[in-house]
Amino acid sequence: MKIFRAQFSGFCFGVKRAIKMAEEAWLANSGKAIYTLGELIHNPQIVAELKAGGIQSADRASELKDSIVIIRSHGITKAEKATLVANGNILIDATCPYVNRTHELISNMVAENYPVFIFGDKDHPEVIGMLSYGDEQSRVVTGQTDFNGKQFSKLSLISQTTQKPEAFTELASKLLPLCKELRVFNTICLATTERQQASGALASRADLMIVIGGKNSSNTRQLHSICKTFTICLHIETEAELDPERFAGVQTVGLTAGASTPDEMIIKVYNRIKEINRETDFARSIEQIPLFKEESC
């Protein structure tokens, strides 16, 4: 069995930065209560580790008073930020700079009186945060949104950072005939695009593709949705979810991971697959490609 890892996979810049900021906050404030508002990143295992280290996750801004609060990588709403400040909290802003950029762009578009359409998942914290920078003309849209032939003299379109670029372009193309001016901001981050392309390329020649990352992670779910168009694909959070039966007849395994998945977890999954390969009778080959010999895809 051969095991390959996608050329781009795992932690992105924004997630690394958020974890580093959390660690630094923890070191600098030994013994004090530290909170994140919502989960720092969408990885339940990392969130559990942070909790064990003393960094709690709170659900509401109003619960937090006079505390050290780390703003999660996906950002929070304008109102939540105002509440945190009003309640005397010290804020450590770990919002991904690419998410912050969407807030700036939305604020600019509102100031210039452009209705803002946000392409994304309306229930995702990042999108809820983005929408809070809009005004009464702003709304969240998807590829399925029916615009009923409405006409716009001007309109702006912006994306959640972890969406699929092809789906974003498709939506923009659908809006173009309805607008006198359409201002399209492609705010899908490079890490997302690179991970999607590398994962798709690897999936296209793997018998089985394993996507590792939080079930609540938007970018991980997108990787799963792309890879499953090429081959059999499993979305797991940890190596414990691997079922040896799924490897019957498999000669090439592809590994990829969302932007909030640490290398440690990718290595655990890799080791568990090697173990399965040794344990079972059905493996036809035991050749293994070193995990970190990256694909040239």
Add this chain to the structure above:
Amino acid sequence: MKIFRAQFSGFCFGVKRAIKMAEEAWLANSGKAIYTLGELIHNPQIVAELKAGGIQSADRASELKDSIVIIRSHGITKAEKATLVANGNILIDATCPYVNRTHELISNMVAENYPVFIFGDKDHPEVIGMLSYGDEQSRVVTGQTDFNGKQFSKLSLISQTTQKPEAFTELASKLLPLCKELRVFNTICLATTERQQASGALASRADLMIVIGGKNSSNTRQLHSICKTFTICLHIETEAELDPERFAGVQTVGLTAGASTPDEMIIKVYNRIKEINRETDFARSIEQIPLFKEESC
């Protein structure tokens, strides 16, 4: 034989306005030399009539000194306007307001440092005029332009007023994946869109479609290109070009005309078709629908 006229066809607002301005200039300046720089509108017959009335068409701005100069409906370049002013001419600006709007938008985009891509025919006077408001980053593009995967942090796209909306949307969709921000201005005028839709709808149920207008008229050529996808289609300037042989077996004739074609010419063509129908033996029906009973298409 039944003859229908497309619901929207013939003179548009900008052309009517230009001719009215030329007539008023002629009345107000009796006996003085009046010029247009380039042809006032793209209709050789109207241009010939203007010439007979004393309104000459000049090819170069530098030829005109201390004269009354009507700026044609398609607009002129920034440099030509400056030369005309410097040479002491009195300018009567008959540039279509929708074309003027493109000049404004291009100037704004240059001021905001957006490269400007102009979708259109690089040799058409309107496009040459538009480009003159751009800067060294501005260029004329078509659906065939190869962008070689070049990436743009920001870009604006604007259209010649007489292009096909579908082709413009297609080009914008091609550019979207290359841009961090794409600002699309749909400057195709409503008269163009209405004439294209009404002509296509009529052509779809005509045995023969006649498109009337200048061979040098961009919007007339677009009508011809749309209609010929539905049925046999002839592009003529005058009724003299009608060949009776082409009406053999034809039961339904559709008439449409470009934005610079006067009603007089449409009526001449209509009368000639009626005449052909009477003259020839091959007409199977002589039923005629009044020309100006408009289609509900």
